[in-house]
Amino acid sequence: MDLQHPQLLQSTAYVNGQWTPADNGTTFPVIDPFSGDLITQVADLGAAETSRAVEAAHTAFPEWSKRTAGDRSRVLRRWFDLLHEHQDDLALVMTTEQGKPLAEARGEVAYGASFIEWFAEEGRRAYGDVVPSHRTDTRILTIKQPVGVVAAITPWNFPVAMITRKVAPALAAGCTVVVKPAEDTPLCALALAYLAAEAGLPPGVLNVVTSSRPTEVGRILTSDPRIRKLSFTGSTATGKKLMEQSAGTLKRLSMELGGNAPFIVFNDADLEGAVAGAMVSKYRNGGQTCVCANRIFVQSGIYSDFVAALKTAVENLQVGSGTVAGTDIGPLINRAALEKVERMVADAIDKGAEVACGGRRSAAGELCYAPTLLLHANGEMELAREEIFGPVAPVFRFDTEAEVVAQANDTPYGLAAYFYGRDHARIWRVAEALEYGMVGINTGLISTTVAPFGGVKESGFGREGSKYGLEDYLTVKYLCWGGIGEAL
Numbered sequence: 001m002d003l004q005h006p007q008l009l010q011s012t013a014y015v016n017g018q019w020t021p022a023d024n025g026t027t028f029p030v031i032d033p034f035s036g037d038l039i040t041q042v043a044d045l046g047a048a049e050t051s052r053a054v055e056a057a058h059t060a061f062p063e064w065s066k067r068t069a070g071d072r073s074r075v076l077r078r079w080f081d082l083l084h085e086h087q088d089d090l091a092l093v094m095t096t097e098q099g100k101p102l103a104e105a106r107g108e109v110a111y112g113a114s115f116i117e118w119f120a121e122e123g124r125r126a127y128g129d130v131v132p133s134h135r136t137d138t139r140i141l142t143i144k145q146p147v148g149v150v151a152a153i154t155p156w157n158f159p160v161a162m163i164t165r166k167v168a169p170a171l172a173a174g175c176t177v178v179v180k181p182a183e184d185t186p187l188c189a190l191a192l193a194y195l196a197a198e199a200g201l202p203p204g205v206l207n208v209v210t211s212s213r214p215t216e217v218g219r220i221l222t223s224d225p226r227i228r229k230l231s232f233t234g235s236t237a238t239g240k241k242l243m244e245q246s247a248g249t250l251k252r253l254s255m256e257l258g259g260n261a262p263f264i265v266f267n268d269a270d271l272e273g274a275v276a277g278a279m280v281s282k283y284r285n286g287g288q289t290c291v292c293a294n295r296i297f298v299q300s301g302i303y304s305d306f307v308a309a310l311k312t313a314v315e316n317l318q319v320g321s322g323t324v325a326g327t328d329i330g331p332l333i334n335r336a337a338l339e340k341v342e343r344m345v346a347d348a349i350d351k352g353a354e355v356a357c358g359g360r361r362s363a364a365g366e367l368c369y370a371p372t373l374l375l376h377a378n379g380e381m382e383l384a385r386e387e388i389f390g391p392v393a394p395v396f397r398f399d400t401e402a403e404v405v406a407q408a409n410d411t412p413y414g415l416a417a418y419f420y421g422r423d424h425a426r427i428w429r430v431a432e433a434l435e436y437g438m439v440g441i442n443t444g445l446i447s448t449t450v451a452p453f454g455g456v457k458e459s460g461f462g463r464e465g466s467k468y469g470l471e472d473y474l475t476v477k478y479l480c481w482g483g484i485g486e487a488l
């Protein structure tokens with residue numbers, strides 16, 4: 001990997017300000033999903049090392065939490081600047097370990113950095129209240145205090161942004177953090193830790209535990225009483241397990257889980273805009289995002305024109321190495337992901353889907369899947385019930401507003417939904433009727449640090465980004481000040 005700053009490529013965990021190998025020296029491989037080549041071996045930490053990382057965060061908490069919000073903000077601001085200074089290197093690390101095209105990787109670095117900038121500012125406005133008292137001899141106040149030591153467990157699909165979206169508000173609030181990144185993509189997490197240290201973050205405030213044994217590490221992070229909050233981004237199945245494991249020590253939780261996004265196109269939609277929105281929502285990161293359009297519902301009156309235009313756009317997507325300019329779709333993250341996509345497409349075809357294009361592996365690379373458009377999709381298909389997490393767009397046809405809203409809501413998930421239409425009354429009706437945490441109206445791209453990101457139902461709870469994101473890392477303390485007596 002040809003980095004301008006090779007020291008960004010670390011291969012040991014980061015604990016208490018030290019680059020730390022596993023106690024027994026074991027490592028696990030990090031593989032380039034496009035070439036299949038070994039990038040590097042990374043320290044494979046277990047329970048004992050994880051407990052020491054928790055100890056480090058616990059020890060660092062008093063000093064970090066007592067700093068002024070302004071001091072913490074200045075460190076975060078330097079970290080933000082360093083991410084931009086090293087954007088190209090960070091993007092190359094990301095594309096090499098995760099596979100997304102470099103242009104998307106650069107975009108993710110900027111997106112991830114935006115959470116650091118945002119919460120560097122938000123952290124300075126953790127205001128309390130002075131409350132009109134219920135007694136003349138008593139004064140009532142509230143103050144905001146950091147929740148304590150935070151564990152963050154993050155996925156492979158956005159290996160920078162999913163970490164900064166948690167770590168930035170946590171640090172801004174005065175918390176300290178232990179991060180366990182996904183085993184497929186630990187290198188971005190280690191590069192972020194390197195730059196955080198360069199920014200002046202004290203030892204123990206941010207710790208990164210790399211491991212190929214998430215269950216073993218998770219057991220420590222969910223059971224250690226010194227961890228007061230767990231923030232998790234990943235599949236709903238894993239989120240449920242972690243929630244159960246956290247009950248024993250009653251941890252605060254944020255759960256950013258799986259999705260099954262409907263993308264609805266009404267007859268009066270702007271056709272060109274709807275096609276562009278479907279493309280960005282479906283095929284960003286090769287379809288490996290939690291807010292990807294997972295079911296595309298098209299009203300009968302616009303169906304033929306929309307499908308024809310969408311097919312042309314899908315057929316124009318370029319599949320290949322993320323490091324090659326012009327690539328739109330990189331490899332899937334691993335073989336299991338490829339086999340899951342293949343299984344879901346085969347199931348859909350068995351249940352009546354017609355392949356308009358794609359529907360097969362791509363010759364561009366071992367883990368590449370051809371951008372796919374499936375017609376005549378129906379609710380019996382597995383891809384209608386579970387997130388595909390691949391470059392496959394199933395199209396469902398509908399006739400009425402009531403029918404499509406019912407179909408869109410017929411899922412345990414509730415993360416993101418999208419619809420295109422121009423009738424203002426219908427926009428209000430549908431936006432309010434969709435059971436999702438986030439709704440894109442005439443847009444397929446909704447993710448931004450200024451807005452609250454999160455879901456309902458089995459897509460989780462808590463919000464990341466926005467003015468709400470800091471609250472997940474704060475507690476509200478009520479002060480009841482008596483004995484004041486009457487004015488002299």
Ligand SMILES: NC(=O)c1ccc[n+]([C@@H]2O[C@H](COP(=O)([O-])OP(=O)(O)OC[C@H]3O[C@@H](n4cnc5c(N)ncnc54)[C@H](O)[C@@H]3O)[C@@H](O)[C@H]2O)c1
Binds near residue numbers: 157158234
């Ligand atoms: N809602 C969101 O903001 C959001 C964002 C990105 C991804 N996701 C979801 O994440 C999923 C894809 O990511 P993934 O495949 O990495 O999910 P995953 O649940 O398999 O893994 C996520 C993280 O959890 C860890 N993990 C897995 N099992 C664990 C266990 N038993 N104990 C402790 N840690 C464990 C993994 O090592 C990884 O770090 C999709 O469902 C996607 O929708 C959601």
Ligand SMILES: O=C[C@H](O)CS(=O)(=O)O
Binds near residue numbers: 158290291
């Ligand atoms: O996978 C979903 C992440 O939240 C990525 S993004 O925030 O939608 O870019």
